[in-house]
Amino acid sequence: MELPKSFYATRKLVDVVENKTTYELKDSAVHIFETHEKAELVQLKFGSPVLASMLEGKKIMHLKDMQSFDFLPGESLILPADELMSIDFPDSTKKSPTRCLALEIGEDRIQRVAQLMNEQMxxxxxxxxxxxxxxxxxxxDPxxxxxxQRIVYLYAEKHPSKDFFVSNMLQELIxxxxxxxxxxxxxxxxxxLSSHNRFAYIIEYIKQNLVxxxxxxxxxxxxxxxxxNFYKKFKQEMGQSPxxxxxxxxxxxxxxxxSNDEMNLTDVFLSCGFKNRSYFNRMFKRIKGTSPSQYQQRFKD
Structure with missing residues (x-):
């Protein structure tokens, strides 16, 4: 994800580890963190629930009651208020910094959106x-x-209606x-869940019959x-079509x-229920952001 030009024009680099640029509104805030050198066990927490989303580079996250895991571009993480994180930056350099955004959202706003969904969805x-x-x-997902990306742009923009724009986007985001x-x-x-929830049953059926x-x-x-009705309710509840x-x-x-670097690509897409290579390549790149061959190459290095 590319940060807007307005961010680079106004941000100040003070710290080489977790340099923070903050944009605040009434009951939400966006923080952009940048790290320009390797570091280990950097501690961080927020006073409100947070959506953290990786932009560039790699973090290794150590969280309470979870195994450590790699946090990579295109991934997000939902954290509660006052959750203490310990973070490693194994690859950060001046030329290849690690960048991550953290969006703080007031819990009252989340509750209001959930209530609206229960009334209408x-x-x-x-x-x-x-x-x-x-x-x-x-x-x-896309x-x-x-x-x-739009929310980051709006926070960084100097616009008199920014609060209104962001409020609408936050509702959709939640x-x-x-x-x-x-x-x-x-x-x-x-x-x-499949014995008492029809969508869980359908999802289990899909998983067992992908080919x-x-x-x-x-x-x-x-x-x-x-x-x-199935299509409408599935998309409404899952956020995507069947x-x-x-x-x-x-x-x-x-x-x-x-992840098996000896696996033949043709065998892979046929084993997963795809009928032709071009459609498989297109779907893989849309979801993973890279081609199947490039993805497999990671496991050969």
Whole structure:
């Protein structure tokens, strides 16, 4: 993600580790952190819930009750207020700095959006939208990526209507994050939930049949819903269409297979349910930001 020119024109580099540029509004703030040298166990916490999103470089995150993990560009992390993080910067240099944004959002705003969703976007089984599942680490989908980029631009812009613009974007951002949270919860627990939740059942069916041709009609029949209502409710609850979800699961499986540097690319895309190489390449690059061959090359170095 590219930072706006207005950021580079106004920011001041004072610290080589976690240099912070802050833009504040009424109940939210954006911080851009830059690190220009290697560092270990740098501690950081915020007073409000935070969406952290990697822009450039690599961090190794150490969080409470979680195994350490790499935090890479195109990924985000939801953290609760007052969560203490310890962060390593293994690759940061002056020429290749690590950059990350942290968006603080007041919990009252999150509650208001969740309440609005419950009033207007009820879940298929009647469950309620709730506050964020904190310490939620995920890959940004294209919609989230565009919103985050737009929000950073708006914060850095000097515009008299900035508060109004940002408020609308934050509502969409929270909705998309809650949908992504629900999507991941179903994907991670589909087997356990499938006996009493029809979307969990459908997701488990998709995961078990990725190599097969899957249609919205087939899935809607299994959910005992009309095709149009199934499509609408699935997208409303998951934040993406059934076809996009299927492709995401297929690419996730392909990524696992490509970690074996001896795996043939043709065998990979056929094993994941893709019928031709060009469509597979296109979907892989859209979701992972790189080609399958470039991704596999990482495991050969």
């Amino acid at each position: 009820g879940k298929v089984e009647g469950d309620e939208w709730d506050l964020l599942d904190y310490n939620f680490h995920f890959t940004n 919609g989230l990526h565009k919103i985050i 909705i998309r994050i809650l949908q992504a949270n629900t999507r991941k919860a179903y994907a991670n627990n589909s087997k356990e 097969q041709s899957l249609t919205v009609k087939e899935l809607s029949d299994k959910a005992y819903m009309s095709e149009s 076809v996009d979800f299927i492709n995401q699961e297929r690419i996730a499986k392909a990524s696992e297979l490509l």
